[in-house]
Amino acid sequence: MAGSPSRHETGPGVTGEDIPQSSRTTGFTGWLDARLPVISAFRNEYVSFPMPRSLNALWTVGAMLTVVLVLMLLSGLALAMNYTPTAAGAFASVEAIERRLPAGWLLRSMHMTGASLFLAALYVHLFRGLYYGSYKAPREVLWLVGVALLAMVMVTAFAGYVLPWGQMSYWGADVAGKAIGAVPGVGPFMERLFLGGDQPGDTTLHHLFVLHFTLAFGVLGVVGIHVAALHVAGPGNPTGVPAKVPEQTLPFHPYFTVKDGLGLVVFAILFAGVMFFLPGLITEPENYRPANPLHTPADIEPEWYFLPFYGILQSIPSKFGGLLASVGAILVLFITPWLDTSPIRSARNRPVYRAGMVALVIAFILLGFAGKHHVEGVWLYVGQIATLYYYLHFLVLMPLVSRREKAALAHASALRTGEEA
Ligand code: HEM
Ligand code: HEM
Known part of the structure; x- marks a missing residue:
C-alpha cells in the first residue's frame, strides 16, 4: 500500500533504538552503517x-x-x-x-x-x-x-x-x-x-x-x-x-x-x-x-633477494642437506615466538640480544655475498660460519638469553620484595 511502511522498514533491527548512536545522525551513511557497519x-x-x-x-x-x-x-x-x-x-x-x-x-x-x-x-x-x-x-x-x-x-x-x-x-x-x-x-x-x-x-x-x-x-x-x-x-x-x-x-x-x-x-x-x-x-x-x-649459462644465480638462502643451500655439502637448511631458515621463524620467552620485548633493553641481532643481520648479508660468489674459495667458510650463526641465533642464543633475563628479573624482584619487607 502506498505510503505505509514496508515490513522491512518496521521489522526488528531497524527501530530507532537499535541503530547505533554514532550513525543515526547522518543520512545515507547512517542508514548504510546501521545495516553494514x-x-x-x-x-x-x-x-x-x-x-x-x-x-x-x-x-x-x-x-x-x-x-x-x-x-x-x-x-x-x-x-x-x-x-x-x-x-x-x-x-x-x-x-x-x-x-x-x-x-x-x-x-x-x-x-x-x-x-x-x-x-x-x-x-x-x-x-x-x-x-x-x-x-x-x-x-x-x-x-x-x-x-x-x-x-x-x-x-x-x-x-x-x-x-x-x-x-x-x-x-x-x-x-x-x-x-x-x-x-x-x-x-x-x-x-x-x-x-x-x-x-x-x-x-x-x-x-x-x-x-x-x-x-x-x-x-x-x-x-x-x-x-x-x-x-x-x-x-x-x-x-x-x-x-x-x-x-x-x-x-x-x-x-x-x-x-x-x-x-x-x-x-x-x-x-x-x-x-x-x-x-x-x-x-x-x-x-x-x-x-x-x-x-x-656460465653463472646461474637467482635474483638478489634469494641470494642469502642460495648461500645457505650451497654452504652445505649435501644437496638435500642444503635444501633442508635453506627451507629451515624460513621454518625457524615460525617457532620464534616460542624460542624467545623473555618477558623483555625490545632489543633496546636487551644488550646481549641486541648484539646478537647485529650479528644476525651481518650473517644474512654475508650469506647473500656467499650466494653471489657460489660459495667458492673463502666464501665457503664465510657461508658456513654465517649459516651456523643464523641457526645458533634462533636455536641457542634466543632460549639462553631468555633464561638469563628471566633469572635476572626474578632476582631483582626478590631483592625489591626483601627491601620492602
Ligand atoms: C605478490 C605479487 C607479485 C610479485 C611479487 C610478482 C613478481 C614477479 C616477478 C619477479 C616477475 C619477473 C619479472 C622479470 O624479471 O621479468 C613477474 C613477472 C610476471 N608477473 Fe608477477 N608478481 C606479482 C603479481 C602478479 C599478478 C597478480 C599477476 C597477474 C595477474 C602477475 C603477472 C605476471 C606476468 C604476466 C609476468 C611475466 C611478464 C614479465 O616478466 O614482465 N604478477 N612477476
Ligand atoms: C605482504 C606482506 C606484508 C604486509 C602487506 C604487511 C603489512 C603490515 C602492516 C600494514 C602493519 C602495520 C604497520 C607496521 O607495523 O608497519 C604490519 C605490522 C606487523 N607485521 Fe606485517 N606485513 C607483511 C608481512 C609481514 C611479515 C613477513 C612479517 C614477519 C615475519 C610481519 C610481521 C608483522 C608484525 C609482527 C607486525 C606488528 C608490529 C608491531 O606493531 O609491533 N609482516 N604489517
Whole structure:
C-alpha cells in the first residue's frame, strides 16, 4: 500500500533504538552503517584507532608493503592480458610488451622494480619485528601470518621470474627442479610433478603462471588476516612497553596517516629512482636472452633477494642437506615466538640480544655475498660460519638469553620484595 511502511522498514533491527548512536545522525551513511557497519568500523580502525606516540619510521614499512602489493596486482593483471604462457611464445610476448604495447616498458619495469622493492621492504619489516620482539604475546598469530606471507611472496616472485622464459628463467626452474628432486624417496616424483616432464617446458610454464597468479591474490587475502590480527592485538612500539595511558597514544588520523604518507613519498622517490635511473641495478642481462636448453649459462644465480638462502643451500655439502637448511631458515621463524620467552620485548633493553641481532643481520648479508660468489674459495667458510650463526641465533642464543633475563628479573624482584619487607 502506498505510503505505509514496508515490513522491512518496521521489522526488528531497524527501530530507532537499535541503530547505533554514532550513525543515526547522518543520512545515507547512517542508514548504510546501521545495516553494514563499514563506516563505523573504518572510523574505529583507521581514524580514531589509538597508536603509540613512540612509533619510529620503521612502522611505516607496513603501509609501503600494502601499496606495493596493490601496484603488483594491478601491473601484473595488465601484463597477464598481454602475456603468452607457452615455451614458444612467452619470451616473444614479453618482448612485445616492452616494445609494442603502449607504455608496456613502464608496466614491466614497474612490475620488476616492484618485486625487488617488495622483497627489500619485507626484509626490513621482518628484521624490525625480530629486533623489537614484535612476535611476542599477544602478537604470535600476527607474526605467524607474517611469516606465511613472506613464504608466499617468495614463491610468487620465484614463479614470476620463470615467466619471461629467458636464460635465467629456464635455468632457475631447472635448478629448482633438481633441488626438489634431491628429496629422498618422493623427490623424483615431485620433480616431475613440478616440471611436468624431464626438463622445464610448456607444462612448467603453465604450472608457474597459475601459481603466480593465484598466490599473488592469495597474498592479498592473507594480508587482510594479518591486519585484522594487528587490530586485535594492537601495534607494538620501539620501547617494548605497552602504551596504556591515553597520553601515550595519538589517533591514527591525522598523525599516522601523515607519517605513513611521508614514508610512502620517500618510498615512491626510491621506486622511481631505481625504475628510471638505475634499471640495471635489478635486471639480469642474461635473462634478456631467450631460454636455450642446449646452452647452460656460465653463472646461474637467482635474483638478489634469494641470494642469502642460495648461500645457505650451497654452504652445505649435501644437496638435500642444503635444501633442508635453506627451507629451515624460513621454518625457524615460525617457532620464534616460542624460542624467545623473555618477558623483555625490545632489543633496546636487551644488550646481549641486541648484539646478537647485529650479528644476525651481518650473517644474512654475508650469506647473500656467499650466494653471489657460489660459495667458492673463502666464501665457503664465510657461508658456513654465517649459516651456523643464523641457526645458533634462533636455536641457542634466543632460549639462553631468555633464561638469563628471566633469572635476572626474578632476582631483582626478590631483592625489591626483601627491601620492602
Ligand atoms: C605482504 C606482506 C606484508 C604486509 C602487506 C604487511 C603489512 C603490515 C602492516 C600494514 C602493519 C602495520 C604497520 C607496521 O607495523 O608497519 C604490519 C605490522 C606487523 N607485521 Fe606485517 N606485513 C607483511 C608481512 C609481514 C611479515 C613477513 C612479517 C614477519 C615475519 C610481519 C610481521 C608483522 C608484525 C609482527 C607486525 C606488528 C608490529 C608491531 O606493531 O609491533 N609482516 N604489517
Ligand atoms: C605478490 C605479487 C607479485 C610479485 C611479487 C610478482 C613478481 C614477479 C616477478 C619477479 C616477475 C619477473 C619479472 C622479470 O624479471 O621479468 C613477474 C613477472 C610476471 N608477473 Fe608477477 N608478481 C606479482 C603479481 C602478479 C599478478 C597478480 C599477476 C597477474 C595477474 C602477475 C603477472 C605476471 C606476468 C604476466 C609476468 C611475466 C611478464 C614479465 O616478466 O614482465 N604478477 N612477476
